[in-house]
Amino acid sequence: MSQYAMPHDQETRATDVATRDARLAIPNMQAFAFTTIIWGAVFAGFLIRPFVVGIGLLAVVAFFGGLALFLGGMNESARENPEMGTFFESYGVFLISLGALVAPTFGIAAYLGGNLNVAVGFLFLTWTVFNALYIVTAVRTNPVWLSVLGLLFLASLGVTLGSLISVPVLSLIGGWIAIVSGLVAWYGMLSRLLETGPAKIELPRGGFQHAP
Incomplete structure (x- = not known):
C-alpha cells in the first residue's frame, strides 16, 4: 500500500537535515576561527613574543589546522556543499x-634566508586573490559570513603588502584584522551552536532579500 508524506512530515525532515548540516559545519568554523586568530596574533605581535616563538606556533597551528580544514572541506564536498567545501x-x-614554509623542520625558511618575507608575501597574495573571487559567491549567504570573508580578504591583503614591500606596519594591521575575522567567525559558530542545541536560541545573523 502506497504511503504519502504529509507536508508537515516533509517540513520536519527538511528541518532535521538543515540542523544536521549546521552541526556538521560547526567544527569547520571553529578550526577556521582558531587558525585565523593565531596567525593574526603572530603578525600583529599580540601576546606572542618573541617573534621566533610566534613563528614556531604559527608553523604548528597552520599545518595541523590547515589539515583539519582540508579534511572538513572534503566532508562538505561529499555532502554536496561544493561552495563551502571549496x-x-x-x-x-x-x-x-x-x-x-615557516616550520624549521622542513628547512625552507633557513634556505630562503632574507627572502622568506617575499615567499610569505607571494603565498598570501595567491590567497588574497582567491578570497576576492570567493567573496562573489558569498553575496547570497548572510552578513556574518560575508563579513568574515571581507575581513579575511583585508587581513590577507595587509600581510601581502607588508611582506612584499617590506612595510611591517601593514602586516601588523593585517594581523589585527585577521583576529577580528576570527572573532566574527566565532560569533557565527556560537549562533549555530545555540540554534541547533536544546534551547533553540537564535542570534541575529542578518539576511539578504535575495538569499535562498
Missing part, C-alpha cells in the same frame, strides 16, 4: 603551505 579545502591548502 573554501575550506583551499584555506586548508593555504595554511598547510604556510606552516610548511
Whole structure:
C-alpha cells in the first residue's frame, strides 16, 4: 500500500537535515576561527613574543589546522556543499603551505634566508586573490559570513603588502584584522551552536532579500 508524506512530515525532515548540516559545519568554523586568530596574533605581535616563538606556533597551528580544514572541506564536498567545501579545502591548502614554509623542520625558511618575507608575501597574495573571487559567491549567504570573508580578504591583503614591500606596519594591521575575522567567525559558530542545541536560541545573523 502506497504511503504519502504529509507536508508537515516533509517540513520536519527538511528541518532535521538543515540542523544536521549546521552541526556538521560547526567544527569547520571553529578550526577556521582558531587558525585565523593565531596567525593574526603572530603578525600583529599580540601576546606572542618573541617573534621566533610566534613563528614556531604559527608553523604548528597552520599545518595541523590547515589539515583539519582540508579534511572538513572534503566532508562538505561529499555532502554536496561544493561552495563551502571549496573554501575550506583551499584555506586548508593555504595554511598547510604556510606552516610548511615557516616550520624549521622542513628547512625552507633557513634556505630562503632574507627572502622568506617575499615567499610569505607571494603565498598570501595567491590567497588574497582567491578570497576576492570567493567573496562573489558569498553575496547570497548572510552578513556574518560575508563579513568574515571581507575581513579575511583585508587581513590577507595587509600581510601581502607588508611582506612584499617590506612595510611591517601593514602586516601588523593585517594581523589585527585577521583576529577580528576570527572573532566574527566565532560569533557565527556560537549562533549555530545555540540554534541547533536544546534551547533553540537564535542570534541575529542578518539576511539578504535575495538569499535562498
